[in-house]
Amino acid sequence: MEYVIQQGLNALSFGAEYALLALGLAIVFSIMGLVNFAHGEIIAVGGYTMVAFAALAIGNPVIVMAGAVIAAMLASLTLERVAFRPVRKADPTTGLLTAFGVSIVLQNVFLMFVSPRPIAVTSLYFLDWPIEIAGIRLASLQVFETLTTIVVIVALMLFLRRTVLGLAVRAASLDFEMVRLTGIKANRVFAMAFLISGLLAGLACIFIMARRGSVDPHLGFDPVLKAFVACVVGGFGSLPGAVLGGFLLGAVEVAMLVMLPQSLGGMTDAFVFMIVALILIWRPDGILSPAIEKGDKL
Amino acid sequence: MIRLSQSQRSGLVGAALLAAVLVVIGVATLYFGSRYQIRLVYSAYVNLIVVLGLQVFMGNARITNLSHSAFMGIGAYAAALCVTPENIKKISLPAAPWGLADFSLDPVLSAAIAIVITAVLAFLLGLFIVRLTSIGATIVTLAVLVIVHAVFLYRTDIFKGNQAFFGIPQVFDLGWVVGIAILAVVVCRLFRESRWGIQLRASADDEVGAAAMGVQIYKLRLIAWVLGAVILAVAGICYAYFLGTISARPFYFNHVFLTLAMLILGGMRTVTGAVLGTFLISFGLEGVRYLETGPVLLGIDLPEALGLSGIALGAVIVLTMALRPTGIMGNREIETLFVRKTF
Structure with a gap:
């Protein structure tokens, strides 16, 4: 029984990280239909900011964490301005390919101007210590991560439901032209979406860095690939779907780690992706997306 | 005698023009190129076949495909496993199951087996993929890409994972690959202008409309998907038959993005675009790689710039988009640059 609870909590914290990342992707997708693969590089920007603080001998963890989050938000805003504005009206495939291009450019910029090798960042190790409650062993990081995700979900819900800009963001995901006709500036809505997306990437960055303790140009690629999958499985562009997909993916991944025999250890990713593909074949638009008939005018 | 339509006739003209370009580049390299340059041009031609295989499905059905390098890898490994002599396989794959190390076949039969295996796998996967959109x-x-790569890495007893699978006899030279590339160009172009190709492109423009006109979208997508996979398998075979060693790494994300960028730059809707994009990026990147090493240009000592x-x-992809x-090329094929449309 303890073992089951233990693994359940592991799944929850895995899922929390994926949900955090998936929300960042989904909020952008819901508004402009862009699959933002460059999200991973935003995370890396946060990581390199921590390196910069370490180089400046600033060890205060609050400054380091706040700095990383702010850097990620600024990077996200900049990308919207520079790269994604021209493809704002294009179809999802064009956006997807643009995001891939941006992601390749940024990875190589890190490689060229910083270093192709991993750089150690030790300033966040203090976040991680073992906890034991009633025979269940946990890392404090897992608790922080799950709590942060819950706070983020609640805050995001309040923002989207209780503020005018939040209402505009939600409306924009349904009918963008109509929102503009009511006098809300399109650029502000887009900027807001990317700002939130950058904030979520910055928060995820803190946890990823605290766990890995180093940053390299490909830091964000794998987590975002998983988050992307979570989004699609949950129903692309649906925020509850992103959260559901994130936790589902966490559960599947932990289940695979637990149930697969040791000899198949290298195949975890293959099995995870296989399950994802099967879910998509079962429900091509994801689990929580509304049923749309092809040809419906949206 | 088969009667060809207007667009099919102009398709043949276009294919012939492209073939002429391919022959000129190939012959020029053979006569004037160094060993290194011949290798370089060979790999450009292999990538050209990959991009053509990608264009058949992506350009006509307009569904972005990211698994093409995996199919290339399947073709390359299947051919390599068949054609490598027993005595080398005994050394390199001592633990190979199912007697894989106990036989070897001639190159033609090996290639045929590799193509059939890739086509069957593609068909089975395609049954599911064609039902999805965007x-x-x-x-x-x-x-599919991630799963195939994981299998390559996991079954080291068959594929050797990230280590080199060596000892594949060198069967092809530049002349062969030019010939095969020309064949691929003709096949792609004829498919594009065929009844199936036109219906498939119509379904990409308006899925519901095309279906209402009686286009069997799933069937056509499946045909394009399998044809693309066969061309990709051929590209994999060309790769393995020239280099002599293969490993799992070249069949993953880097190669996917490289070939995708080629197709996007040239324009995925046309065969001409595929050819143009491949050569622009192949030769352009070689120039950039030269700058990367930090050469002395016009008396200025440039710094080394990895990345x-x-x-x-990446910039090519972003700017094109x-x-x-x-x-x-947009929607234009090569012959429309020379012939004014009369209707």
């Missing part, structure tokens, strides 16, 4: 289909192809080629590749989303 992002959903793209994710499933991404899943410059990656930046260039922002300025000309349909690529350089």
Whole structure:
């Protein structure tokens, strides 16, 4: 029984990280239909900011964490301005390919101007210590991560439901032209979406860095690939779907780690992706997306 | 005698023009190129076949495919496993199951087996993929790429994972690959102008409309998907038959993005675009790689700049998408640049 609870909590914290990342992707997708693969590089920007603080001998963890989050938000805003504005009206495939291009450019910029090798960042190790409650062993990081995700979900819900800009963001995901006709500036809505997306990437960055303790140009690629999958499985562009997909993916991944025999250890990713593909074949638009008939005018 | 339509006749003219370009580049390299340059041009031609295989499905059905490098890898490994002599396989794959190390076949038979294996796998996967559209289909192809790569890495007893699978006899030279590339160009172009190709392109423009006119979208997508996979398998075979060693790494994300950038730059809707994009990026990247090493240009000692080629590749994708989303060629094939349309 303890073992089951233990693994359940592991799944929850895995899922929390994926949900955090998936929300960042989904909020952008819901508004402009862009699959933002460059999200991973935003995370890396946060990581390199921590390196910069370490180089400046600033060890205060609050400054380091706040700095990383702010850097990620600024990077996200900049990308919207520079790269994604021209493809704002294009179809999802064009956006997807643009995001891939941006992601390749940024990875190589890190490689060229910083270093192709991993750089150690030790300033966040203090976040991680073992906890034991009633025979269940946990890392404090897992608790922080799950709590942060819950706070983020609640805050995001309040923002989207209780503020005018939040209402505009939600409306924009349904009918963008109509929102503009009511006098809300399109650029502000887009900027807001990317700002939130950058904030979520910055928060995820803190946890990823605290766990890995180093940053390299490909830091964000794998987590975002998983988050992307979570989004699609949950129903692309649906925020509850992103959260559901994130936790589902966490559960599947932990289940695979637990149930697969040791000899198949290298195949975890293959099995995870296989399950994802099967879910998509079962429900091509994801689990929580509304049923749309092809040809419906949206 | 088969009667060809107007567009099919102009398709043959276009294919012939492209073939002439391919022959000129190939012959020029054979006569004037160094060993290194011949290798370089050979790999450009292999990538050209990959991009053509990608164009058949992506250009006509307009569904972004990310699994093409995986099919190339399947073709390459299947051919390599068949053609490598027993005595070498005994050394390199001592633990190979199912008697894989106990036989070897001649290159033609090996290639045929590799193509059949790839086609069957593609057909089975295609049954599911053709039912999906846009992002959903793209994710499933991404899943295929990850799964195939994981299998290559995991079954080291068959594929040797990231280590080199060596001892493949060198069967092809530049002349062969030029010939095969020309064949691929003709096949792609004829498919594009065929009844199936036109119906498939119509379904990409308006899925519901085409279905209402009686186009069997799933069947056509499946045909294009399998044809594309066969061409990709051929590309994999060309790769293995020239280099002599293969490993899992070249059949993963880097190669996917490289070939995708080629197709996007040239324009995925046309065969001409595929050819143009491949050569522009192949030769352009070589120039950038030269700058990467930090050469002395015009008396200025440039610094070493690792990553410059990656930046260039990404920038090409971003700029093409922002300025000309349909690529350089758009909807135009090569012959329309010379012949004025009369209707």
